[in-house]
Amino acid sequence: MNNVETLGKASKELMLKEPFYGLLLISLNKLWSDRRVPTAGVTLNKINYELIINPNFWEPLPPEQKMGILKHELLHIAFFHLTDYTTYKDKEILNIAMDIEINQYIDRNWLPKEGCFLENFPELNMEKKKGSRYYYDKLLQEQQCNQAFAQALADAIDGGLDTCELPNGESIQLPKHDWEMMEKLPESTRKLIETQTKHIVTQVADQVEKSRGTIPGEFAELLEKLRHIEPPKFDWKGYIRRFTGKSVKTYTKKSRRKYNKRLPENPGLKIKRQKHLLVGIDTSGSVSTSELKEFLNELWHMKKTGSDVTIIQCDTSISHVGRFEPKKDLEIHGRGGTCFQPVIDYYNEHQKDFSCLMYFTDGEAPAPENVRGNILWVISSNGTVDCLADEGVGQVIQLEI
Numbered sequence: 324m325n326n327v328e329t330l331g332k333a334s335k336e337l338m339l340k341e342p343f344y345g346l347l348l349i350s351l352n353k354l355w356s357d358r359r360v361p362t363a364g365v366t367l368n369k370i371n372y373e374l375i376i377n378p379n380f381w382e383p384l385p386p387e388q389k390m391g392i393l394k395h396e397l398l399h400i401a402f403f404h405l406t407d408y409t410t411y412k413d414k415e416i417l418n419i420a421m422d423i424e425i426n427q428y429i430d431r432n433w434l435p436k437e438g439c440f441l442e443n444f445p446e447l448n449m450e451k452k453k454g455s456r457y458y459y460d461k462l463l464q465e466q467q468c469n470q471a472f473a474q475a476l477a478d479a480i481d482g483g484l485d486t487c488e489l490p491n492g493e494s495i496q497l498p499k500h501d502w503e504m505m506e507k508l509p510e511s512t513r514k515l516i517e518t519q520t521k522h523i524v525t526q527v528a529d530q531v532e533k534s535r536g537t538i539p540g541e542f543a544e545l546l547e548k549l550r551h552i553e554p555p556k557f558d559w560k561g562y563i564r565r566f567t568g569k570s571v572k573t574y575t576k577k578s579r580r581k582y583n584k585r586l587p588e589n590p591g592l593k594i595k596r597q598k599h600l601l602v603g604i605d606t607s608g609s610v611s612t613s614e615l616k617e618f619l620n621e622l623w624h625m626k627k628t629g630s631d632v633t634i635i636q637c638d639t640s641i642s643h644v645g646r647f648e649p650k651k652d653l654e655i656h657g658r659g660g661t662c663f664q665p666v667i668d669y670y671n672e673h674q675k676d677f678s679c680l681m682y683f684t685d686g687e688a689p690a691p692e693n694v695r696g697n698i699l700w701v702i703s704s705n706g707t708v709d710c711l712a713d714e715g716v717g718q719v720i721q722l723e724i
Contacts, residue, residue, distance in 0.1 A: 326355060326378045333389040340390070343539050344397050346527045348374075351397075359501070361485075365396045365405070366501055370516050372400055391433025398425035399500075401524055401542065404455065406517040408502045413463060415480055418498040420458035427452055428541050437486060437496040446491060452541070515654070522651070555624035556704075556722045563628055566699060566718075567598050567678040598630040601677040602647065603666040605684035606657030607638040614703040615655060617722060618683040621701070623649050625681075633677070641665045661688035671695055680717075690714040 324332070330353065338345025351365070352373040363376045374396055384392065399405065404421050411417040422439040431440075441449055447461050466473045471490040479487035479497060486496050505513065528538050602625070604618055626632050632647040642656035663682065670680045671693065679697035685706035698717030702708050704724040711719050 326376075326381055329381070329386075329389065330376070333386065333393060336386070337390050337393055341394070341539065342534070343527060343531050343542070344394050346530055347397050347401065347523070348393060350523055350527070351400075361499065363392050363396055364499075364501055365399055367405065367504060367516070370512065370519060372405075387430075387433050388435060391429050394429050394433065395422075395425060398428060400520065402455070403517065403520055404500075405502050405505060406513060406520060407455070408500075408505045409513065411459060413459075413466075414500075414503075415476065415497070416462045416466060417455070417459055418500050419495070420462055421455045421500070422498045423449075423458045424452075424455045428539070435496070437494065439495050439498060443489065443493040443495050444491075518654070553620045555621060557621070557720070559621070559625045560628040563598060563600070563625065563630060567600075567697065598628075598678040599676065600625065600630050600632050601635060601670055601673075601680045602632055603635050603637060603663075603670075603680060603682035603684075605638070605661060605663075605682070605688075606636045606642065606655055607661035607685075607687075608658050609661060609687045610685050610703070611705070614685060614705060617703055618701075619653060621683070621722065622647055630678075635666055635669060637666045638662070639665075641669060644669075663688055663691040667691040667694055667698075670698070686710050690716050 334345065334348055337348060350372075352368065352371065354373060354375045355378050356375055357377050357379050360375050360377050362380045363374070365372055365374055367373070374393075376392075381389065381392075399421065402421075402425060404425075408414075408417070419439050423441060423444075426434060426438055426440055441451065444462075444465075447465060449458060449461050466476065469490070475487055475489055478484075484497070486494055488494050508516075524542070528542065531538055602622060604615075606615075622632065622634075626647060626649050634643070634645055634647045634653070635641060636643040636656050638657035638659040639662045643654075647653070661684075663684070666680070666682060670677070674696045679699065681699045681701055683701045684703070686700070686702045686708055687706070688710060690711055694716045700711050700717060700719040702711070702719065702721040704722045706721065708719055708721055
C-alpha cells in the first residue's frame with residue numbers, strides 16, 4: 324500500500340474508533356512533503372487548516388501510531404493551540420507544554436516513546452489534564468530556578484538537536500511547531516480563525532451527536548462554553564407580537580400532505596405567516612465586545628420566536644446586510660464612528676419588506692432624522708438612553724444589567 328492508501332486506512336480506523344476526530348480529519352486538506360516538516364504537523368493555508376505529513380516519517384510507522392499522529396495533530400486544532408500561540412513568549416517551552424497537554428488524551432500505544440509526557444518531569448509534580456497554560460508556567464518556573472534544566476534545553480535547542488537529555492535522566496523529543504506565521508497575522512484575522520475553529524468543533528460535535536455517537540470527555544466543558552446561551556432579558560415572543568401587531572410576511576410551500584381541492588392530483592399549498600424583523604447592530608468602536616455578545620444573545624432568542632431576522636450592521640455607514648443564522652458565527656464589520664441615519668434611510672426605503680426595525684446600540688450618537696415606521700431602540704445594559712429619549716424616534720428600551 325502507498326502512503327495515500329495507508330492514510331485513508333488510518334483515517335477510516337480513527338473514524339470507527341473515535342468518530343469526533345475522524346470527522347474533524349475530513350475537514351482538513353492533506354499534503355505530503357519531505358521538506359516542509361520532519362514528521363507531521365498542522366498549519367494554515369490563508370485562514371484554513373491543513374495537515375502536512377512527511378512521507379519518509381509516515382511510511383515506517385505501525386498502524387496504531389499512524390492513528391496517534393493524526394489524533395495528536397487534530398488535538399492541536401481542537402484545543403486552539405494555533406490561535407493561542409501568540410499569547411506566549413517562550414515558544415520552546417510552549418511547544419513542550421502543548422504536547423504534554425494533548426498527549427494525555429491519546430492512548431500511549433498510539434504514540435512514539437520519545438514524546439513529551441507528564442512522566443518525563445516527575446520532580447515537578449504536575450497535575451493531569453490541567454491545560455497548556457498550567458504546564459507552560461510550571462516548565463517556565465523550572466527553567467528559571469533549575470540551571471541544569473535550563474542548560475540542557477539551551478544546549479539541545481542551540482545545537483539543533485531533535486531530542487533533549489533532561490537532568491533527571493529522561494529524554495524527550497523537542498516538538499517543532501511551524502506556527503510562527505500566526506505572529507504576522509492581523510488581530511482581526513486571528514480572531515476570524517479562532518471563530519472558525521469554534522464553528523468547526525461545534526459542527527463536528529453536532530454531527531457526532533446526530534449519528535448517536537459519543538463526544539470525547541475532553542471537549543464536554545469546551546462545548547458547554549461554546550454552546551452556552553444566556554437567558555433572554557425580555558419576553559421577546561410576547562414583546563414582538565405586541566410590538567409588530569399583525570404585520571407579517573406570508574410564505575407558501577407545496578406539500579403532498581395537504582389536499583388540493585381544485586386539483587386533487589397536485590400537491591396542496593401550505594401557508595406560513597412569519598414576522599420579518601430588520602435588526603440594526605451598532606458596530607462602532609464605542610460598542611464593546613461584551614455589548615456585542617449581549618446583542619447576539621438577545622438576537623438568538625428573538626430568532627427562536629419563529630421570526631425571520633435580517634441583520635444590518637452599521638457604524639458611520641452600512642457595512643453588511645444579511646440573514647441572521649444562529650448556527651453560523653456572525654462576522655462583525657465596521658468598528659469606526661457612529662451614525663444611525665444610514666440604517667433609518669435603509670428602513671424607510673424598504674419598509675414594506677419588514678414588520679419593524681429593532682436597533683441594538685449603546686446609544687452614543689445623536690438621534691436620527693426623518694424617522695418613520697415601527698422602530699424599537701434596544702440600548703445595551705452599559706449604554707445610555709439620553710440621546711434617544713424623548714426625541715420622537717420610536718420606542719426605547721434598555722437591557723438589564
